[in-house]
Amino acid sequence: MEQQKTDTPAILGGKPAVTLPQDEANRWPILTEEDERAVVEVMRSGNITTHPIARELENDYAEFTGRRFALSHNNGTSALMAAFFAIDLQPGDEVIVPTATFWASVIPMLWLGAVPVFCECEEERLGLCPADVEAKITDKTKAIVIVHLWGLPSKMTELQAIAAKHGLKIIEDASHAHGAKWRGKPCGALGDISVFSLQGDKLAPGGEGGVFLCDDEAYLERAMCMGDMMRMLELQTPAMRFAGTTFGIKTRIAPVSAAIARVQLRHLAKRNARRNENLVYLSEALESLGFHTYLGPEHVERVYFEFLVRHNEAATGLPLDWLIEALAAEGCEVQRPRYPLLHQQPLFTEGAWQQIARLPEGAPVREYRPEDLPRTQTGNELIFKLPSFPNADRSLLDQYIVAFQKVVTNAETISAAKG
Numbered sequence: 001m002e003q004q005k006t007d008t009p010a011i012l013g014g015k016p017a018v019t020l021p022q023d024e025a026n027r028w029p030i031l032t033e034e035d036e037r038a039v040v041e042v043m044r045s046g047n048i049t050t051h052p053i054a055r056e057l058e059n060d061y062a063e064f065t066g067r068r069f070a071l072s073h074n075n076g077t078s079a080l081m082a083a084f085f086a087i088d089l090q091p092g093d094e095v096i097v098p099t100a101t102f103w104a105s106v107i108p109m110l111w112l113g114a115v116p117v118f119c120e121c122e123e124e125r126l127g128l129c130p131a132d133v134e135a136k137i138t139d140k141t142k143a144i145v146i147v148h149l150w151g152l153p154s155k156m157t158e159l160q161a162i163a164a165k166h167g168l169k170i171i172e173d174a175s176h177a178h179g180a181k182w183r184g185k186p187c188g189a190l191g192d193i194s195v196f197s198l199q200g201d202k203l204a205p206g207g208e209g210g211v212f213l214c215d216d217e218a219y220l221e222r223a224m225c226m227g228d229m230m231r232m233l234e235l236q237t238p239a240m241r242f243a244g245t246t247f248g249i250k251t252r253i254a255p256v257s258a259a260i261a262r263v264q265l266r267h268l269a270k271r272n273a274r275r276n277e278n279l280v281y282l283s284e285a286l287e288s289l290g291f292h293t294y295l296g297p298e299h300v301e302r303v304y305f306e307f308l309v310r311h312n313e314a315a316t317g318l319p320l321d322w323l324i325e326a327l328a329a330e331g332c333e334v335q336r337p338r339y340p341l342l343h344q345q346p347l348f349t350e351g352a353w354q355q356i357a358r359l360p361e362g363a364p365v366r367e368y369r370p371e372d373l374p375r376t377q378t379g380n381e382l383i384f385k386l387p388s389f390p391n392a393d394r395s396l397l398d399q400y401i402v403a404f405q406k407v408v409t410n411a412e413t414i415s416a417a418k419g
């Protein structure tokens with residue numbers, strides 16, 4: 001592909017580099033007749049509430065991750081709630097969590113009175129920074145929530161060692177990482193309890209749905225007590241006596257969602273491979289222009305829930321806002337990442353979280369300040385998002401590469417025009 005150094009950037013009146021249609025290339029989820037047949041089969045059975053397909057989905061996930069137990073849920077948020085309940089978090093217990101994640105990785109714990117302790121992300125893989133985790137451990141710390149952000153496995157060697165040293169539980173939120181591996185082990189098998197969301201954007205979606213995974217039967221029992229009356233009835237333990245009331249929440253999956261999720265899981269490896277092939281190709285081109293694309297170290301097999309790129313103004317010569325504007329003018333779909341940092345949200349900065357957590361009288365109240373995690377904030381400000389190209393051909397990727405080349409090689413002219 002010839003580098004078009006002399007082409008006028010579209011932002012300065014030139015022709016856009018990206019002209020191919022993008023809707024199909026970026027369409028997600030991919031739903032086919034196979035999904036339709038699976039849904040219709042459930043509907044025709046007449047049992048759209050307690051259909052055994054939920055159990056089949058659990059078997060699939062247990063096999064996929066190598067875990068002993070799986071319990072399906074109506075969404076990932078309730079699977080996370082079950083995880084926090086299963087490890088028996090008590091009012092005032094502290095849990096170390098990332099701030100750069102979807103709220104569901106953190107907020108459910110408030111209902112148990114647990115206190116999130118937000119931690120810096122490291123720059124290499126955007127997971128929890130092990131040094132900051134260790135610095136934030138107190139005698140109240142009970143657990144760590146690890147999120148493999150955007151599909152890139154976190155620094156598990158260090159994080160598992162810290163958890164073992166301090167006797168902390170690991171809740172693994174693998175909602176972005178269906179099919180990713182760390183040292184050959186699947187994400188979903190790296191926590192005391194692991195959770196996947198099956199929400200419609202995810203890599204193996206069911207529309208709405210979640211999966212709770214563990215190896216310890218006691219965790220499974222507590223998750224069933226919290227949210228699944230029918231499964232409690234099957235318990236061979238004294239907890240079965242609570243089946244008449246449950247613990248008050250109902251979280252089982254709708255069988256129609258389970259049907260879609262099973263089909264999607266069967267296609268996961270092939271569809272991940274397509275995304276990876278496209279995004280590694282694009283990443284290599286962007287790296288050569290001075291961007292960081294989070295390819296991950298060798299012992300990690302990442303997947304791409306979303307494709308994030310870190311900008312380096314020194315290499316491109318453009319501030320990020322101008323870069324984004326210039327790329328958008330070229331026809332690129334380019335955005336800022338969509339998660340706000342949690343510790344900066346009014347729920348925390350205005351203290352409203354205490355209305356949920358209701359800490360015991362006299363318990364010390366943690367304050368959250370927007371400036372608390374400067375490294376994560378600075379890092380987050382450098383990141384932008386491109387499509388994950390689940391169905392794209394090389395021709396579209398090549399047009400994106402030309403767009404980047406045009407913008408970067410014309411950075412000076414663009415800056416002069418903007419300035």
Ligand SMILES: Cc1ncc(COP(=O)(O)O)c(C=O)c1O
Pocket residue numbers: 075076077078101102104105147173175176197198199208209210
């Ligand atoms: C990291 C992460 N955790 C948890 C969830 C919550 O899952 P759900 O939307 O299925 O409740 C999501 C996304 O939706 C997520 O992105």
